[in-house]
Amino acid sequence: MDRRILVIGGGISGVQAGLDLAQMGIQVTLVEEKPNIGGRMAQLDKTFPTNDCSTCILSPKLVELASHSNVDIFTCSSIEDVVKLDERFQARIRKRARFVDEEKCTACGVCAEKCPVKVSDLFNKSITTSKCISIPYAQAVPAVYKIDKEYCLYLTNGKCGICKKVCPADAIDYEQKDTIEAMDFNSIIIATGTEEFTPQIRPEYGYKVYENVLTSIEYERFLSASGPTNGQIVRPSDGKLPSQIAFIQCVGSRDVASGNYGYCSSYCCMQATKDAIITKEHNLTIDSTIFYIDIRAYGKDFDKFVDRAKTEYGVKYIKSRISEILEAPDTKNLIIKYITPDGKIRIEEFDLVILSVGIRIPDKSKNLLRGLGVELDEYGFCRCSTFQPGETNVDGVYVCGTVTGPMDIPEAVVSAGAAASLAARGLLSPDTSSEIMAEKPGEVDTEAKPLNIGVIVCHCGTNIASVVDVPSVVEFSRSLPNVKFAHELLYACSQDSIRLIINKIKEHDLNRIVVASCSPRTHESTFQSGLEKAGLNKYLLQMTNIRDQCSWVHQNTPELATQKAKDLVRMAVGKSRYLEPLYELYSDVNKACLVIGGGIAGMTAALFVADNGYQVYLIEKESELGGNLLKISYLLPEEDIVLALQRLIRRIEEHPLIELFLNANIKDIKGYVGNFTTNFTTNDEEKSAEHGTVIVATGAREHETESYGYKTDPYVVTQREFETVLKNKNPLMKYVNSIAMIQCVDSREGERNYCSRVCCGQAIKNILQLKKDYPDKDVYVLYRDMRTYGLREPYYAVAREAGALFLRYEKDRKPVVEKIEQGNFKIKLFNEILGKDIYLPVQLIVLSVGIDSLETNGQVAKMLKVPLNEDGFFNEAHVKLRPVDFSTSGVFVCGMAHGPKHIDESIVQAIATAAHALTIVTRDKISSEAYTASVDESRCSGCGLCVEVCVFGAIEIDEESERAGVNTLLCKGCGTCVAACFSSAIDLRGFTNKQIINEFQELFL
Amino acid sequence: MEKKLKIVGFLCNWCSYAGADLAGISRYQYPANIRIIRVPCSGRVNPLLILKCFQEGADGVLVSGCHPGECHYKEGNYYARRRMLMFKNLLDYFGIDKRRFNMSWVSASEGAKWADIVKKVVEDVMAASQEKTDL
């Protein structure tokens, strides 16, 4: 039976879930309301904490999804209704009319150029206008225009019709109607995401009243190089460059007082920090001030990012909640009155104010979710339980992304992987391979044949031909040596053109094809498949871009453009003479998975892989399973952790496909994706396992401190120890009347300059337990920033209501503990508001000591050739979009090995790694890239420079021959090794020295 | 003169080539002197290729990749940056005016920046070659 899953929502989490499923060989139908996929990430300028360009990293993913043979994308579409019939869901999908034929539109843009109607540009947050027929942004996927039927002159009163007249592809269809399609699905993933708050919920900030008050997402569009101002930062009121910008945090979030939302939106602190940094990079004269309640830089390397903002970019952070903004009528500057942490009132003027708006679930999605019978929390989030992240109360309906609670991009990507893993359960088995290999007709052997080059020059309607003299380019091509055939086509990419190319290849016995048209980034695969159909190796194609990089950018100099087009064609012909057929290398995949670490992450990952029918070897260095969880007694929100853990351990022990090795030590790991061999000992017995993938779940441990008298006084304990005190109703509580909790012990400075993420939540959890059992005991929390992010925030409010007192301290003014006697302390703390020291008499001190990475990570990292960050945690392949992968294929990471995190977060990550491991073990064979490096052994001196520069661990020096060797399956084809080699012994297939040299030599003939 | 200058641009596929495409999509106009060669990563470009380019007759060479830290292959552009800096410093010894060689970072969303860079590079190369003819 058809294995098909419905993914609702085309933001980054829906896209990722779709991709993961497609790669497991499952059919995916993705439904998106908007005309394009990509969601809010497409609107961002850059992403924290690396300031990667958002479009650069997102676009390839979108293209990959859209071109995947297992994926159907429905844009401009929504779900009419869903019914469940015998374990399957039947959904009706409404596809709204675009009035543009998706198959025909080439996104040339002529229609929009000529369209007389301007409408407000929603993608750019209405900062500018777009045309009534438009595409949201240049790289939108699918690249298809759409008519706004409300404003279209033709559709509203039958006049105009210009777009239809000018469209060279005949793609405009005013008669298009909404359609409804019914389809059957095994399961459903909901990734409908969130919307930003409308800042009008805080009218005192004057949004839409004062011109120079913007939301964070509007500001992102200003910063974006492809945004409405081309990346110029300007004041909306007068177009001038601002010099003082204020960011106001928590607009809408953490705001029960004004009747809004009690949760924290999680990412806004970092977004403001990023925007302040980018602002400075745009223009050194602009200063930024961020008004915040707590700086929640809880993620990996986030604190370092904030530090850089302060020290390198001069960003000012002021802890203050702004109650009102006023506008100076003459200058339209904004006046902010605020109370400084030391209680003084200050007034400052800014010329631009950015409101950091949080996110909420739109009513539409709430209705959709409720319609499916999914239970929602008081805010409308589909909050999952700690041990079942991604699952809803409805069987077969899963959730990911911000619909489950506020999160940043990598967390959304991780949750998407987890949802894919969950939704795929029961659909995979080792007997059915996911590979759907398209039939390839027998390839013609081109080696011995003389060069017969065919050149196709495309008009792209008028896009190329209106500037470049296409016939003369064709004429010129014919004059080039080895060119047997040259031809011009109106649309080279259309079906009939491809057919013509195929016929011409056969007719003229062509064995190299040059296509001069648009960008290979979007159209190479189209032409390549044409070559394949004609029996040619698809790498015998060479494209050259005479549209985006010629006719479109030299519109005013047609002669020069034509000359350049000729040059480009001759360069492509020059390279094509040296093209060789390339082949992906296939290698068998061992279907087992090795999981290192038997804590919560490792156990979860193991179960998800094994439950799908694949063998798992689970290696734990201790004598029992459970890891850190063994030492935890309570959870926030309350759940029975002991029972959950017992159940998990029992399932592992009883699982027929999980082989468990305790007291195990890894000796070495050899091999590469699909074919690893690991030697290890278990209970001193030598063992070896063969497997296709590796999941690293080695965990982390509580930090050992010597600060504040810990180790010398039994009344100074860690949060974890305090948890046990509470659980055992330890008699020592009798002598304790007041307790001080000190946060960030040895953290966020010096050697351990990172946030351990879990301690604030841990403190709140213990306070709530304490107040439950001992309501009369006092508790003070001495903190730097309370980082109860996301849906943990409401618990912080409960703790305050329960009477816990939160007192802030600065990094350089730490609390001082004076021990009067055992179990009797006086804590000195500087109080900013009073401007002097205060003294707290307490009997018990609880330290939030945070998490340390394991010393042994280094060895594992070396064996697997994967990197660690400076704090000793494993570094993923990409912070945003590949959060559980390593650059080295087939190796994944989850849990605290990757960085400190809460239990539910470790579990989500673990399930996501299982999904990624499954995308490999479900295949019979894995293929390499076609463009890979190869070594000419006769020239290699074995110096090892190439080994050093390869971040993919793909090159090794053979011990015997002392020559470098490339593991084709690991090589990603960047060619850095080629450039590094002193002996010209390495070359990159598809981009060889010879090919490149011949490409430019043509220019100077 | 300006019309005849031929400048070879080595652009990485993932950022700069995409940025140049975006310049086209956005119709940013720039001088037609540049001829782009697509390479997977700026790290692929070795100084020898560039030298060869000059030898063959290029008036200018531009290498453009992803912004530091954003390379599709993680570190390729760091290697490129290091090599190209060294290389640029050696150009004088080869008797090649430094202004004829440039390196830039252009992301997939920086179409306008790409257009500006080409303009600037053409000016630089122009200045260098004019001085040469003046001599």
Ligand code: FES
């Ligand atoms: S891929 Fe752009 S520089 Fe490496």
